[in-house]
Each structure stands twice: as C-alpha cells, then as structure tokens.
Amino acid sequence: MITLKGVPAAPGVAMGKSLLYDVEEPILQRRTITEDQVPTEVLRLEEALILTRHQIVGIQKRLLEDLGAEHAEIFNAHLLVLEDQSLREEIINGLKTQRLNVEVIFNDVLRRHLKVFARTEDEYLRERTADIEDVRKRVLRNLLGKQPTLIGHLNQPMIIISHDLSPSETAQMLRSAVLAFVTDIGGRTSHTAIMAKSLEIPAVVGSVEATKRIRKGEFVIVDGTRGEVIVDPDPPTIKRYQLEQRRNQDLSRQLQNLKDLKAETLDRHPVVLSANIELPEEVPSVLAHGAMGVGLFRTEFLYLNRHDMPNEDEQFQAYKTVAEQVKPQPVIIRTMDLGGDKFLSPLHMASEMNPFMGWRAIRFSLARPDIFRTQLRAILRASVHGNLKMMYPMISGLEELHRATEILNEVRQELSREGVPFAEQMEVGAMIEVPSAAMICDLIAKEVDFMSIGTNDLIQYSLAVDRVNEKIAYLYEPTHPAILRLVKRIIDAGHDAKIWVGMCGEMAGEPPLTLLLLGMGLDEFSTSPVQLPLVKRVIRSVEYSFAKSVCERAMQLKTGKEVETFLLASLKQVAPDLVEAA
Amino acid sequence: MPQVQRTISVFHRQGLHARPAAVFVQVAKRFASHVKVKKGRKIVDGKSIMGLLTLAANRGARVVILTDGEDAEQALEQLSAVVTQPLPESGG
Numbered sequence: 001m002i003t004l005k006g007v008p009a010a011p012g013v014a015m016g017k018s019l020l021y022d023v024e025e026p027i028l029q030r031r032t033i034t035e036d037q038v039p040t041e042v043l044r045l046e047e048a049l050i051l052t053r054h055q056i057v058g059i060q061k062r063l064l065e066d067l068g069a070e071h072a073e074i075f076n077a078h079l080l081v082l083e084d085q086s087l088r089e090e091i092i093n094g095l096k097t098q099r100l101n102v103e104v105i106f107n108d109v110l111r112r113h114l115k116v117f118a119r120t121e122d123e124y125l126r127e128r129t130a131d132i133e134d135v136r137k138r139v140l141r142n143l144l145g146k147q148p149t150l151i152g153h154l155n156q157p158m159i160i161i162s163h164d165l166s167p168s169e170t171a172q173m174l175r176s177a178v179l180a181f182v183t184d185i186g187g188r189t190s191h192t193a194i195m196a197k198s199l200e201i202p203a204v205v206g207s208v209e210a211t212k213r214i215r216k217g218e219f220v221i222v223d224g225t226r227g228e229v230i231v232d233p234d235p236p237t238i239k240r241y242q243l244e245q246r247r248n249q250d251l252s253r254q255l256q257n258l259k260d261l262k263a264e265t266l267d268r269h270p271v272v273l274s275a276n277i278e279l280p281e282e283v284p285s286v287l288a289h290g291a292m293g294v295g296l297f298r299t300e301f302l303y304l305n306r307h308d309m310p311n312e313d314e315q316f317q318a319y320k321t322v323a324e325q326v327k328p329q330p331v332i333i334r335t336m337d338l339g340g341d342k343f344l345s346p347l348h349m350a351s352e353m354n355p356f357m358g359w360r361a362i363r364f365s366l367a368r369p370d371i372f373r374t375q376l377r378a379i380l381r382a383s384v385h386g387n388l389k390m391m392y393p394m395i396s397g398l399e400e401l402h403r404a405t406e407i408l409n410e411v412r413q414e415l416s417r418e419g420v421p422f423a424e425q426m427e428v429g430a431m432i433e434v435p436s437a438a439m440i441c442d443l444i445a446k447e448v449d450f451m452s453i454g455t456n457d458l459i460q461y462s463l464a465v466d467r468v469n470e471k472i473a474y475l476y477e478p479t480h481p482a483i484l485r486l487v488k489r490i491i492d493a494g495h496d497a498k499i500w501v502g503m504c505g506e507m508a509g510e511p512p513l514t515l516l517l518l519g520m521g522l523d524e525f526s527t528s529p530v531q532l533p534l535v536k537r538v539i540r541s542v543e544y545s546f547a548k549s550v551c552e553r554a555m556q557l558k559t560g561k562e563v564e565t566f567l568l569a570s571l572k573q574v575a576p577d578l579v580e581a582a
Numbered sequence: 583m584p585q586v587q588r589t590i591s592v593f594h595r596q597g598l599h600a601r602p603a604a605v606f607v608q609v610a611k612r613f614a615s616h617v618k619v620k621k622g623r624k625i626v627d628g629k630s631i632m633g634l635l636t637l638a639a640n641r642g643a644r645v646v647i648l649t650d651g652e653d654a655e656q657a658l659e660q661l662s663a664v665v666t667q668p669l670p671e672s673g674g
Contacts, residue, residue, distance in 0.1 A: 076604045080631035087632050113632055128599055128635055313668075314595075 006207030008227035009193035014180035180222035259290035269544035293329035295526020315378035323386025361394035383423035433457035445497035455505025477560035519551025598639035615651025
C-alpha cells in the first residue's frame with residue numbers, strides 16, 4: 001500500500017480499478033508516398049478533420065446543456081485550430097515536399113507549433129498548448145481509425161489516471177462511468193478541477209507521479225476531499241473508506257431531506273448556516289447543499305496564476321455575479337488574504353522564512369493601498385447587487401482596523417463624488433484569527449458590525465503549531481482548553497457589544513464541536529458545503545439548553561483529549577449514527 | 583482595392599491568445615479582405631488561430647493590423663475593436 005499526495009480538486013471518496021488513460025503515444029508508421037497519392041492523403045486529412053470537428057461540436061453541445069456556455073466556450077479554440085487554413089496549407093505543403101503519409105506530416109507540423117508555444121514565458125499561451133495537444137491527439141486517433149477511448153463508454157466504472165486531462169476529456173466523463181480521476185499535473189483552479197467539481201466527480205490533481213506509480217488495473221482509493229490517492233490499500237484501509245463512503249451516501253440522502261429545513265434547535269433557537277467558497281463557480285453547488293448564504297468568499301483566486309493585477313471591473317463582475325446568485329441571502333467577502341501559503345504572482349512577493357507570520361492579508365493590503373482601494377471600490381460597487389458584507393483578515397490590533405476604515409471611508413467618498421451607487425450600510429467585520437485580536441476582541445467588537453472567527457489560523461497561532469508540519473500535527477487540537485476559552489471570549493464580547501459572531505474555519509464544520517459552539521452561543525457557522533448537512537443535523541437534534549450544558553461542562557475540563565472524549569459522548573446521545581461514522 | 587492598417591495595443595489581460603484570439607479569428611473570417619497581423623518583424627495571417635498564437639502578443643503589446651480587400655475599412659474597424667475593447671459576455 002502506498003499513499004500519493006496531490007491537490008484536492010473535487011471532494012468525495014471513490015474506489016475501484018484504475019485505467020491509465022492515454023499515457024502512451026499512438027505509434028505512427030512512416031510510409032513514403034508517390035506524387036499521385038498526395039490527393040488521397042489530403043482527403044484522409046480532410047475526413048479526419050471533419051470527424052474531429054463533429055466530435056468536438058458534440059461535446060460542446062452536451063456541455064452547453066449540462067454546464068452552461070462558459071464551459072462550452074473553451075472548445076472554440078479547438079474548432080478554430082481544426083479550421084485553420086494556414087495550418088492546412090502547411091500540412092499539404094509537407095505532403096508534397098516530403099512525400100510521407102499524412103499522419104507523420106500532421107504530427108510533425110503540430111509538434112513544431114507546440115514546441116514554440118511551450119517555450120514561451122507566457123502562462124496563458126502555454127495553457128493553450130493543452131488545447132492544441134488535445135486536437136493533435138484527436139485528429140491522430142481519427143486518422144489511424146482508432147476508436148477514441150470515450151471515457152463516457154467504459155464497460156465498467158473505473159478510476160481514470162492520466163498525466164493531464166484536457167477540459168474536453170473531463171467533459172466527456174459521465175458520473176456513471178468514471179468513479180474518480182487523478183492527474184499528475186494541474187492545480188485547484190484549473191479548468192479541469194472546476195469541471196470536476198461541477199460534475200461532482202471526486203478528483204485529485206497535481207499528484208506528480210500518479211501515472212508512474214499506479215499500474216493499469218490496480219485497485220486504488222481516491223480521496224478527493226483530502227487530496228490523497230491510496231494505491232493497493234490494505235483491508236483495514238478499504239474498510240475505513242467504505243464506511244466513509246457509506247456515510248457520504250447517507251449524508252447526501254439526508255441532505256435532500258434537510259435542504260429546505262431551517263437550521264434551528266428543537267426549541268427553535270436559530271443559527272445561520274453558510275458556506276465557504278473559493279470560486280464564483282461554486283455557488284450553484286453551495287445553494288444546492290442548502291446554505292443560507294456565503295460566510296466566507298475568498299478572493300485570492302482573482303490574484304493567483306497571472307501576470308498582472310485584476311482590475312476593478314473584473315473584480316466587480318466576480319463579486320456581483322456571486323451577490324446576485326445568492327441574494328437575498330448574504331455573501332461575506334474577505335478582502336485579500338495573500339501571502340502565507342498563497343503566493344501572489346504579479347508582485348513576486350519575496351519568499352519568507354515564516355510566511356504565516358509575515359507580510360500578508362491586511363498587513364499587505366495596508367502596505368499597498370493602491371491594490372486595496374481597487375478591491376474596496378469593486379466590493380462597494382457590487383454591494384447594490386445583493387446582500388454583501390465584507391471582512392478584513394488577520395487583524396491583530398486596533399490601528400490596523402482604524403487604517404482600513406479610513407481607507408474604506410475615503411473610497412466611499414470617492415464613489416459618492418463620482419455618483420456611483422453603493423450600499424451605505426454594508427456590514428463590515430473583522431476576522432478574529434490572531435491571539436492578540438482575540439484578547440482585545442471587546443475593543444474590536446465596539447468598532448465593527450460583526451466578527452468572524454478564523455479557527456485554522458487561531459489554533460495554529462495560539463498553540464504554536466505549524467499546520468503543515470506532520471511531526472507535530474498531533475498538537476493541533478481544536479478542543480484544547482485554550483482554544484475553547486478564546487472562542488468563548490470572542491462570542492461573549494460580540495454579544496456584549498450587541499453584534500453577531502460567526503466562525504468560518506474548519507472547526508465550524510465538525511459535528512462533535514457543533515454542540516459546543518452552539519452552546520457557546522455562536523450565531524453563524526460557515527463551513528465547506530459537504531459539511532453543512534451534518535452540522536444542520538446536529539443542530540436540529542438538540543434543545544438549546546442541552547447544548548448550553550454541554551458547553552458549561554466542556555469548559556471545566558482540563559485537556560483537549562478530555563474535551564474531545566466528552567464531546568463525542570455527548571454527540572452520541574443525540575446523533576449516534578454520526579459518531580459511529582466519525 | 584483599399585488597403586488599410588492601424589497600430590494598436592492589446593487590451594486583454596490574457597493577451598491576444600485564448601478567447602480574444604478566437605474571437606479575432608472568428609471576426610476576421612466574416613470579411614472577404616485579407617487580414618494580416620504584425621508584431622515586430624513577425625507577420626501572420628489574421629484568419630489563422632495558430633498564426634495569431636505564434637505572435638505571442640501579450641497585454642500591452644503593440645500590433646499592426648493590416649486589411650486588404652473590398653471591405654478592408656470595415657474589417658479594420660471591427661478587428662481593432664476586438665483587440666482594444668472588452669469582449670462581449672460569454673455566449674455573445
């Protein structure tokens with residue numbers, strides 16, 4: 001058994017036999033031709049091009065129906081390559097001068113172009129090579145008269161292992177035929193990853209050596225939630241994942257039932273359950289999971305993987321799209337949280353020894369007011385298109401908050417002068433994720449409309465545990481009494497100041513902790529969409545007073561382990577099935 | 583036969599590749615005129631996507647569009663717009 005790590009691209013677990021997709025190049029026979037054979041070869045080319053065109057138009061049509069115009073448009077470039085007159089002339093010339101069969105000539109010509117594109121520094125252009133590569137393979141297959149491996153028509157559902165998958169290949173996947181897929185390259189925001197999410201096929205991308213380490217037909221488990229691929233798993237591992245799969249299935253059934261029900265306790269104490277998103281494309285799935293809004297809209301995607309900065313209009317469009325789809329429910333935009341593990345490409349930020357404590361988030365925004373203002377303008381402009389709120393990440397003291405408010409007010413005045421409409425009462429909050437902010441949250445609470453607890457960082461900073469370091473992972477304890485006290489303190493301070501308090505870290509999505517947080521009086525839980533029904537389920541199973549008593553008791557315990565055991569036991573009382581699965 | 587040309591800068595953040603290149607070729611094909619695009623010393627067929635891509639015209643790059651034929655003026659007008667203005671929303 002080996003475990004390969006990758007980037008979690010689309011959540012879910014799947015297990016099955018692997019299919020190594022298109023790893024090998026088709027073998028081309030080299031044949032010389034006579035002058036009179038040239039027209040025949042040209043004809044073969046024309047036929048292959050037409051056939052390829054049909055195939056691509058077919059995919060496009062399906063995509064248009066299933067996923068919308070935006071995804072279908074990716075293939076316009078493919079079609080243009082197929083129609084390209086100068087490319088055709090180049091191939092025909094090659095046939096005449098070199099007198100070789102058309103497969104070889106076609107392949108040579110395309111390879112030559114691909115080489116030029118691959119050499120360029122330009123990332124966008126390099127991405128285009130994936131489209132042309134896709135066209136090359138398709139036309140070659142058609143020239144060779146090979147049935148394209150239509151992933152949609154496998155005999156039995158399989159797990160696709162590939163070096164890379166083009167959007168067109170991903171698009172062909174049917175949920176019934178493809179259990180999951182794994183690729184060597186690619187990132188979380190690649191088209192392929194986004195499409196996998198829309199199709200709800202578990203996927204791990206960027207797994208570097210997947211095609212080398214996995215053999216054809218080998219049994220693998222793909223964990224798209226954690227970004228792991230387990231090759232040839234032992235029986236206990238299989239068992240564990242089968243349980244998880246079953247839990248996921250039950251969950252999605254429950255989800256259907258729970259979707260339209262309120263998130264409230266048996267005695268009608270309501271909370272807000274919302275979702276964290278990274279990309280505007282995730283909104284439909286969030287709504288389908290029954291979220292009451294977006295509790296954390298990360299804006300980093302706008303800045304990553306590009307050479308220049310996103311302009312105001314581009315940002316405005318992104319915020320507006322999300323606000324419009326989610327309204328009347330709220331969307332909380334977090335201003336940029338770059339730095340740390342997220343690299344800002346246009347500015348080539350220097351690498352730091354300790355990036356999580358370095359130049360990032362609000363610190364970066366305040367140091368670069370030009371970039372910050374653009375984002376604030378875009379958010380304010382979008383605020384009239386839905387129910388937008390905004391929050392600052394990584395506030396560590398009041399000065400930062402004051403400076404940010406100052407800039408925000410300047411931007412507001414600027415917009416007023418220009419006659420640009422914006423929602424004047426848009427709520428502005430602070431994320432509480434730095435221990436210093438947690439200690440002075442009573443002061444912060446007086447100056448904001450809400451506070452949102454970012455637990456991932458709060459835990460890492462408070463316990464001095466690097467999340468990324470596996471050796472000390474055991475110290476990363478959300479149930480540590482110090483964390484409990486901090487969280488309680490923040491919620492109480494918020495309520496004393498008559499503002500609401502939310503949580504947008506992973507802690508908000510863990511059922512054993514739900515009871516505790518509910519008992520502490522947390523007003524909003526924001527978590528990844530898949531966790532939503534679980535949390536809702538817990539909330540709907542208890543009386544508010546029960547949650548309060550659980551909280552009181554937990555606050556008196558002395559170690560994280562004790563708290564954890566106690567919370568699991570408490571959860572077992574109200575929702576035993578959730579504990580067995582956990 | 584009218585023959586016209588214009589020097590412009592690429593507006594799109596993706597440069598003249600990806601969608602902007604595709605739109606450029608689609609628009610160029612609507613006209614009878616020959617369309618050439620020049621960047622530096624390199625000159626390519628404006629109706630060829632592969633040609634345009636080899637130009638590697640990034641954002642802000644100066645390119646010359648040359649049109650030649652009956653509808654040269656009109657073609658130049660519309661193609662310049664593709665390069666210098668935001669593209670219509672998806673589907674358009």
